[in-house]
Amino acid sequence: MTKAVILARGLGTRMRRAEAGAPLAVDQASAADRGVKGMIPFGRPFLDYALSALADAGFTTACLVIGPEHQAVRDYYAGPGRPTRMRVHFAVQQHPLGTADAVLAAEEFAGGDLFLLCNADNYYPAPVLAALRRLTEPGLAGFDRDALVQRGNITADRISRFALLTTSPDGLLADLVEKPDATAAAALGPLARVSMNCWVFGPGIFPACRLVRPSPRGELEIQDAVQISMAAFAERYRVVPVEDGVLDLSSRGDITAVAARLSAVEPRP
Numbered sequence: 001m002t003k004a005v006i007l008a009r010g011l012g013t014r015m016r017r018a019e020a021g022a023p024l025a026v027d028q029a030s031a032a033d034r035g036v037k038g039m040i041p042f043g044r045p046f047l048d049y050a051l052s053a054l055a056d057a058g059f060t061t062a063c064l065v066i067g068p069e070h071q072a073v074r075d076y077y078a079g080p081g082r083p084t085r086m087r088v089h090f091a092v093q094q095h096p097l098g099t100a101d102a103v104l105a106a107e108e109f110a111g112g113d114l115f116l117l118c119n120a121d122n123y124y125p126a127p128v129l130a131a132l133r134r135l136t137e138p139g140l141a142g143f144d145r146d147a148l149v150q151r152g153n154i155t156a157d158r159i160s161r162f163a164l165l166t167t168s169p170d171g172l173l174a175d176l177v178e179k180p181d182a183t184a185a186a187a188l189g190p191l192a193r194v195s196m197n198c199w200v201f202g203p204g205i206f207p208a209c210r211l212v213r214p215s216p217r218g219e220l221e222i223q224d225a226v227q228i229s230m231a232a233f234a235e236r237y238r239v240v241p242v243e244d245g246v247l248d249l250s251s252r253g254d255i256t257a258v259a260a261r262l263s264a265v266e267p268r269p
Helices: 026-035 046-056 073-080 099-104 127-133 145-151 156-162 182-188 207-213 224-234 254-264
Strands: 003-007 063-067 087-092 115-119 139-143 163-167 174-178 193-195 199-200 238-242
Touching: 003 046, 003 099, 046 063, 046 127, 063 073, 063 099, 073 087, 087 224, 099 207, 099 224, 115 127, 115 163, 127 139, 127 238, 139 163, 145 193, 163 182, 163 238, 174 182, 174 224, 193 238, 207 224
Parallel strands: 003 063, 003 115, 063 087, 139 238
Antiparallel strands: 115 199, 139 193, 139 199, 163 174, 163 193
C-alpha cells in the first residue's frame, strides 16, 4: 500500500473562533481566520509535516481532498512547496457535507487499491503510519487514551470529542461510537481505545459511503459508513493498537503547543 488520502476540506469552524491565550503570529492568525488548518505555518505549512511523516512511513502518493475555493493549496504544492518524496494529487469535494462524502471524492484516486485515510489537522507519528501501511486488509489505529494525553497535545477532557472503539478477541473492530456522551463512554468501558480517524480502507468503503444519511450533527460521517460496511457488506477492520500520541490542530488554542512540538522537526515531504 502506497496511497494516502488526506481530508483537507473541513470548514475549520473552531479554528476561526477567537480564543484567549498567547497571541498568534500574523501568518498563523491569517490562516486560522480562513479556517485552512493544513496551511497554518510552523515555519512550513502543517501539511508539509503530515506529508513528511507519510513519506517516512513509506507512502509515495497522497491525494488532498480540498474544496473548490482552495486554489492556494494547489498553487503551493505545484510551486514553492512541491514535494520531493511524495506525489501529490487533488480531489475536490464540492460542498462540506462530511467525511463520508469527502472519501467519495477520492474514489477515482483510490482506484480499487487499499489506501490510508487521515486528517489534515492531525500529525500522526511515522511509526504508526508505517504499521498501518503494512496491513493487507482494512483497519484502523486504536490509540490508548493515556498515551494520547501523555504523548500528544490532547487533554483528558477532550477525549470525548473523538470516537471510541472496542476490539473483539481476534483483534477486529467490534464497536465504534462517534463523540460518545458519558453514558455511551461508560458502556464501552475503560479499555476502549480512541479513533483519531486514521484508517486503511479498500474499495468496499465506497458503496457504504453512498448509503450514509446525515448524522444528528447534519453531516455524512465516515464512522457511519464504517458501521454500514460492517453490517451490510460484512467488511471487517483490523485494529492496530497504538501507544503513542497525536498532535491535533483543531482550534487556535492548539497552535502554540503544536508549534513547540514541531520546532525540532524538519519536514521533507
